[in-house]
Amino acid sequence: MRRDYSRGADSLPQEPAIARPAGTQTFARGLTALMAIADSPTGLSVQELANRLDVHRSMAYRLIQTLVDFGLVAQASDKTYRPGPRMAAFSDLYLPTLRHIAQPFISALADEVGCAVSLFVAEGSNAFAIASAEPTTVGHHLRFRPGMRTPGNRGAAAYAILATRPPSDNDLEPAKRARSEGIASSHDEVLKGAHAVAAGFSTSDVRACVNVMTYVEEQAVAAREPAKRCAAAIAQALAEEEVH
Secondary structure, three states: OEEEOOOHHHHOOOOOOOOOOHHHHHHHHHHHHHHHHHHOOOOEOHHHHHHHHOOOHHHHHHHHHHHHHOOOEEEOOOOOEEEOOHHHHHHHHOOHHHHHHHHHHHHHHHHHHOOOEEEEEEEOOEEEEEEEEOOOOOOOEEEOOOOOEEEOOOOHHHHHHHOOOOOOOOOOHHHHHHHHHOOEEEEOOOOOOOEEEEEEEEOOOOEEEEEEEEOOHHHHHHOHHHHHHHHHHHHHHHHHHHHO
């Protein structure tokens, strides 16, 4: 059995409301609707989406139908709406070389440590999972889908990415430790009760990390060195790709 916590981003602070012209506001609502549906592992009904957006049901319905028309959203048999087939094309466009190179490494790491592994990249003030791997050796583990967002200043993934930057007087203490030890760790920071370890690496285009999360502290401790090796191997493979 696996536990899906891909909606962990729902607990993050919401972006502040910004006054926009009518046309821009409608577009922003459409994007917000699309992200809300993509973040929901069980889909959203029209009313649930209306509640999320704080709009009338008729407005939510019109937004959904536009997304359906473009293949970005599809209706499931239970009448909820979920990501549509055109969404796959968008996901393949984001950092394809990094995801292609990293996937076999994080898959091997997931089997080695018996935990799900995610590849996070820094984007703005957050870190986003762009790839993940689940262990084939065990059946019970945490699972995070690509697209999950975590704060850029909290949790092992954030600390590992911050550690790839040049030292600064404003560095968080966990990021300083991560830079010194080559591995970041956290407990109970992004997901209640969970332990995480992450190893960062960077290229000319992106700052990223390999993140392992589990409820079992011993697993997290045992994953420290394998995670460091995995991140180093991805960085080396990316460097060789740039040379070619």
